[in-house]
Amino acid sequence: MDIAIKPVRSYVYGALGAHLLGYVGPPDDTSKEEAKKFTFYQGDVEGKSNVEKTFDQYLRGQPGVRYLRRNAKGVIDGVLREDPPKQGANVYLTIDARIQSIAEEALRAIARGAAVVVDPNNGDVLAMVSVPSFDPNTFIPSIKAKDWTTLQKDEARPLINRAISTFPPGSTFKIVTSLAGLRRNMSNARFNCSGGVSYGEHYFRCWIAEKGGAHGTLGLTDAIKVSCDSFFYQYGNAAGIDSIDKTGNALGL
Incomplete structure (x- = not known):
């Protein structure tokens, strides 16, 4: 038995900024053959949309690798080498969580809508809101089929980012x-x-x-x-x- 530590993405503010941040999920291209290369394989996650996807290469870091030694009986009896994992970089956005929260609360009062708050001095985006939205924690470690179906069939279309979508003016x-x-x-x-x-x-x-x-x-x-x-x-x-x-x-x- 081997006990391993695996990081898990957590969105502490729930649905706040969900369309802006995006969500993570299992890679689409991880095959069974790839998993067989490792004695102990731990599936990873990757950014699937928006900020999570755009900055995935910076947020991800590098996985660690442990090279094990087997004896004549095929039993692991030692570690030959261990390359520790490297933590991903921090990504800082111009989004102000307080302004984002205020804008989302205001729009939720009218059920549907979108808003973008921009700093007139430098063009920084301070808030980008689309309502209704979703909780990205639902996608961790992977979204259940029934939850995905519910999101897709919702007539309010919570997965659509109205702040950047194309609409007739x-x-x-x-x-x-x-x-x-x-x-x-x-x-x-x-x-x-x-x-x-x-x-x-x-x-x-x-x-x-x-x-x-x-x-x-x-x-x-x-x-x-x-x-x-x-x-x-x-x-x-x-x-x-x-x-x-x-x-x-x-x-x-």
């Missing part, structure tokens, strides 16, 4: 469209909202149509005020895709 992009039109001297343009507008075979509804209404004829200022979809479909089409693209690039988008 929605009405926030109307400002970009507005600027694109202004750069083409469309400040006096007016368009009518009858509840929607047709392009090709598709009819694009304005949000107010769901309430049985229409905005009527609007200028840019009023269209922004009421966030009229019909106006901006027409305004954006008149401004042109090239103008919108150039304006977006000018704004760093």
